[in-house]
Amino acid sequence: MDALELLLTRQSTPRLTAPAPDASQLKVILDAAIRVPDHGALAPWEFIIATGEGLETLADIFVNAAQASGADEDFIHKAKGMPMRAPMVITVAAKTQVHPKVPVLEQQIAAGCATMAMQQAAFALGLGAVWRTGDFAFDANVNAALGLKAEDQIVGFLYVGTPAVAAPKKPQRDGSQYARYL
Template sequence: MDALTLLLTRQSCPRLVAPAPDDAQLKVILDAAARVPDHGGLAPWEFIIATGEGLNRLADVFVAAATEAGEDDDFIAKAANMPLRAPMVITVVAKTRSDIKKVPELEQQLSAGCAVMAMQQAAFAQGLGGIWRTGSFAFDETVNKALGLDDTDQIVGFLYLGTPAIEMPLKPQKDGSTFARYL
């Protein structure tokens, strides 16, 4: 698939099954993330990869967070199954530095967000599927602590990766020019 086709046909795939990306595919995915725009060369990100038993550990983290937040039993049960919707989940964390004045923290967070997009595109280019999710757990202190994150870290997404369970119908193309204006 050429780059323009990839960019113009990208869409999320919420139904994912094994196999997860293999080691070679994962290396490409991670290497693509490391190539995103990164003012100052700060590499303001961390990728926490969960597969196999790691998915169960992530589920335990989500359950603990939901319980701590006082969620009802239905939501807690849903939280327990969230990481199990794919054979791999990569938690992408913006690791910002406030001491670098020439690179605002927002710019660093945007760079981490670009990393998620690059990883998803690299997965698609290799015939895999994925979906970038956030939700309340991306902003939860219990989740942050359980994952060993600092107070200044921000989860920018959970990238679910695997093999598409079904062939997704291609969504209609949006006309990008409808969102643009000239000065």
């Protein structure tokens, strides 16, 4: 798959199953992540990978956070199953630092770009992936349970695996309708 085909056909794959990426595929995915624009070479990200028992741990983290927030039983039950939607979940955290030339927002955007690059790499490898956020990305209890600092920001949970079904091709859209000239 060439780069333009990837960019123009990439789409989320929400229905995922085993197998997860193997070690060599995961290396490609992670290597793609760190090639994104990174002003000052700060590497303002961390990738927390959950597979197997790690998915159970992530589920427990979600359940505990939901309980701490006073969620109802239906949501707590849903939270327990969230990590099980794929055989691998990569939590991407922006780990920013004070820098005279690189604002925090730019560092967070770089972590977001890393997430997108991982999704694209998975797609190029014939895998599927979907980038999710939701309330748990902004939950202090989830941050703490994942060993993140209060100032760290989860930019997403990247669910990765093998597509369970062939996703229908999305129609091409005209990007120029969102552009204007000065």
